[in-house]
Amino acid sequence: MKKKLNFIDLFSGAGGLSEGFIRQGFNAIAHVEIDKAACNTLLTRTAYHYLNSRNEKEDYLNYLRREISRDELYSLLPETLMNSVINKPIGSETNQGIFEQIDKLKGEKDIDLIVGGPPCQAYSLIGRAADKNGMKEDDRNHLYVQYGEYLKKYQPKLFVFENVLGLLSAKSKTGEKYIDKMLKLFRKIGYETEFKTLNANDFGVLQKRKRVILIGRRGKKIDFYPEFLKKETTITVNEIFKGLPKLKAGKGEFYITPYTKETSEYLQSSKVQNGIDFTTQHIARPHNEQDKEIYRIAINKWDKKKERLNYNDLPNRLKTHKNRKSFTDRFKVVADELSSCHTVVAHIAKDGHYYIHPDIKQNRSITPREAARLQSFPDDYFFEGVSDKPSRTAAFKQIGNAVPPLLAEEIAIEIKKII
The missing domain is CATH 3.90.120 (DNA Methylase; Chain A, domain 2)
Incomplete structure (x- = not known):
């Protein structure tokens, strides 16, 4: 049996990115998310995947039917899974505590992959238009640096970093584009990084949703970005x-x-x-x-x-x-x-x-x-x-x-x- 590939999801939100990877057999070691409501969603979805893997999906459906409470649903989870959703902000003051929690969760396992993208407001065109300083002084501009700390710590084979189109044009106070700063930082840490703009509608999603998807690979190899095949559809x-x-x-x-x-x-x-x-x-x-x-x-x-x-x-x-x-x-x-x-x-x-x-x-x-x-x-x-x-x-x-x-x-x- 092939060993499962392990990943960490940073800035997880409600877990849409994780959901796709879990469907493909990846194992989520940890999710890190600042929003409490989203963390509860992640725990509920963790319960779904755990119970479904044990042919006990009916217990999850009983929760949706309101036949058991959320606490009763969560009581069915092993302690490691309950602890795998980390409700903390990612930053220099909290990273060490998050590292310690992830280390306990992963044990001797390697982290094969890190996924996630920092909040997009600081890079979005709408956010910059609404802010008198064009979001140049927003602390969220620099969360990619914290992302880099997790790459240093866990040395995954690859990472996937998702963000809005505005990332490609957003500039720092010095006038340098943030995308260029990111590529330099990730290269310094040991990753070549390539990116493309992907439209969710090309993958069966009934929505125009363009996002910048960066993929980083440890080492110096280049030209590794996948050639995604667009799905032609007549669905409306x-x-x-x-x-x-x-x-x-x-x-x-x-x-x-x-x-x-x-x-x-x-x-x-x-x-x-x-x-x-x-x-x-x-x-x-x-x-x-x-x-x-x-x-x-x-x-x-x-x-x-x-x-x-x-x-x-x-x-x-x-x-x-x-x-x-x-x-x-x-x-x-x-x-x-x-x-x-x-x-x-x-x-x-x-x-x-x-x-x-x-x-x-x-x-x-x-x-x-x-x-x-x-x-x-x-x-x-x-x-x-x-x-x-x-x-x-x-x-x-x-x-x-x-x-x-x-x-x-x-x-x-x-x-x-x-x-």
């Missing part, structure tokens, strides 16, 4: 809504939502539907009458003319935002007849105006489950809150920040070949 975004009951604004359930009879080959092949007869977190935001009127205008404009709503074209009585020059497309329909949706981002946690459901009769923004499907998360993936009470806002934030599991799995396939 409508697939993500199949099997989910229709909802009005403010309706739905955090827990059991039985499927309708509708399904599709895509939902099966993408592992979105994976053998159970219900899902969770299909719960819609409530909306006021003004927003619902704007949603109807936006949907009608798309349905009849295939045109996006410009905020300035609304009747004056519906225009309450003072900013009329930027973000004029702040109300946007998820066009279900296209092959990809616009990018799902963490702002969806604040309002749903940028992700309006295409069905005018439902007249609402999309639910966390619909957003998770756009990110290719399976329907049994549960996004936790800080407490044991679920939070729609926390779920949206984690989903918007995540790496799509389908994209992650394709990367994992190629990384396995290189190793």
